[in-house]
Amino acid sequence: MKKTMLFVAFMALACGASSDSASEKKMRTISFFAPIVKRNQAEQLWVATGGARLVTSEGEVTAKEVQEKEAPDGSIEWIKAVGNVRLKLTVTDKKNIQRKIDAECEEALYEASSRKLTMKGKEPEKVRATVVEPNLQRTTTVKCSSAILKLDTGDYDFIEVHIEVTQPEKEEQPASPPKAGAPKGLS
Amino acid sequence: MRRPLLLSVLVMLGVWSCAPVGPPPAEQRKLALRQKESRPKEKQPLSTLHAKLSGLQLADPQGHLIWEGQAQEIAYDDQDKTARARSVSMVFSEGGVPALEMQAREAELQTEEKVARLRGDVQGVSRINRSSFRADEIEWRWKQNRLIARGNVRFRQGDSLATADSLEADTSLKAVSLRGRPVRVKLVLPPGKKLW
Numbered sequence: 001m002k003k004t005m006l007f008v009a010f011m012a013l014a015c016g017a018s019s020d021s022a023s024e025k026k027m028r029t030i031s032f033f034a035p036i037v038k039r040n041q042a043e044q045l046w047v048a049t050g051g052a053r054l055v056t057s058e059g060e061v062t063a064k065e066v067q068e069k070e071a072p073d074g075s076i077e078w079i080k081a082v083g084n085v086r087l088k089l090t091v092t093d094k095k096n097i098q099r100k101i102d103a104e105c106e107e108a109l110y111e112a113s114s115r116k117l118t119m120k121g122k123e124p125e126k127v128r129a130t131v132v133e134p135n136l137q138r139t140t141t142v143k144c145s146s147a148i149l150k151l152d153t154g155d156y157d158f159i160e161v162h163i164e165v166t167q168p169e170k171e172e173q174p175a176s177p178p179k180a181g182a183p184k185g186l187s
Numbered sequence: 188m189r190r191p192l193l194l195s196v197l198v199m200l201g202v203w204s205c206a207p208v209g210p211p212p213a214e215q216r217k218l219a220l221r222q223k224e225s226r227p228k229e230k231q232p233l234s235t236l237h238a239k240l241s242g243l244q245l246a247d248p249q250g251h252l253i254w255e256g257q258a259q260e261i262a263y264d265d266q267d268k269t270a271r272a273r274s275v276s277m278v279f280s281e282g283g284v285p286a287l288e289m290q291a292r293e294a295e296l297q298t299e300e301k302v303a304r305l306r307g308d309v310q311g312v313s314r315i316n317r318s319s320f321r322a323d324e325i326e327w328r329w330k331q332n333r334l335i336a337r338g339n340v341r342f343r344q345g346d347s348l349a350t351a352d353s354l355e356a357d358t359s360l361k362a363v364s365l366r367g368r369p370v371r372v373k374l375v376l377p378p379g380k381k382l383w
């Protein structure tokens with residue numbers, strides 16, 4: 001009887017410990033750092049100013065100001081970065097293709113529900129983006145007025161492209177520069 | 188116009204008569220000293236009042252609550268209209284509605300200006316949205332509906348935690364501004380959700 005009780009207690013402890021560690025693994029956090037951070041509870045908004053850095057396990061965003069809007073369930077609805085924006089992210093799309101994004105712009109908006117990243121520049125060529133796709137062995141560097149990156153599908157729309165360089169790392173294919181003003185999907 | 192003293196301090200004395208055994212000589216001297224201090228001097232206006240196990244309450248002329256609470260020890264100075272208290276547990280009101288529960292080791296409550304200063308492991312919990320914070324000290328100004336906390340500030344809202352050097356907020360902690368070198372904010376996403 002005692003052995004049975006001990007066994008049950010041991011199993012209960014083991015199950016508790018394993019479920020705790022599993023929940024910790026699932027827990028994702030976002031950290032941000034700034035000299036001034038404002039929280040508006042009514043609007044569910046965090047505003048970090050004076051030079052902000054947002055860090056997640058997928059990478060980081062730095063800008064003069066970063067705003068974060070929460071959804072009612074506590075997840076992030078959107079993130080907006082304004083002024084000298086720099087993004088360094090590693091993301092995966094629905095087909096599990098990994099992309100490393102390194103971009104600079106004046107304003108960036110990420111809409112979490114559609115996983116859409118919109119980048120804008122004050123002047124032409126103020127948006128610079130480099131997308132490295134290791135699975136596809138492809139690196140794309142673009143300078144343009146604005147860019148929309150759809151992280152779910154890997155579709156990119158570059159608007160008013162001024163310079164584009166596509167460098168296949170193994171397959172040698174001649175790069176064809178797109179016409180200015182025409183949106184271009186690269187994936 | 189009612190006297191602020193009458194509005195601000197409700198004194199409930201009960202300690203002195205309850206002790207079943209007499210305190211040691213050193214304690215007796217302290218008690219005697221306190222009792223002497225608590226008695227008003229003859230031919231002089233009441234300037235200080237000491238009490239143990241006391242309640243605090245302050246209301247505006249319309250009867251709306253400004254603050255209320257309890258402390259282990261309170262000294263009220265009638266000249267500078269200030270109550271000084273130890274081990275305080277208080278509630279600050281916003282628009283007459285109790286909004287922020289506070290605890291601290293020491294408090295200085297200015298009844299004329301309606302300003303409260305709390306020091307020593309200060310803790311606050313909003314009754315409106317359950318946000319909470321800790322800090323070394325705070326200053327709360329009822330007239331401006333403004334709270335300023337300083338020193339080792341930790342602000343929590345749900346699972347989100349922010350650490351900062353100072354915090355400014357309204358009484359119910361609905362709009363909070365944090366300053367630091369830098370402010371660090373950690374948000375926890377719901378299970379299964381990812382950002383990018």
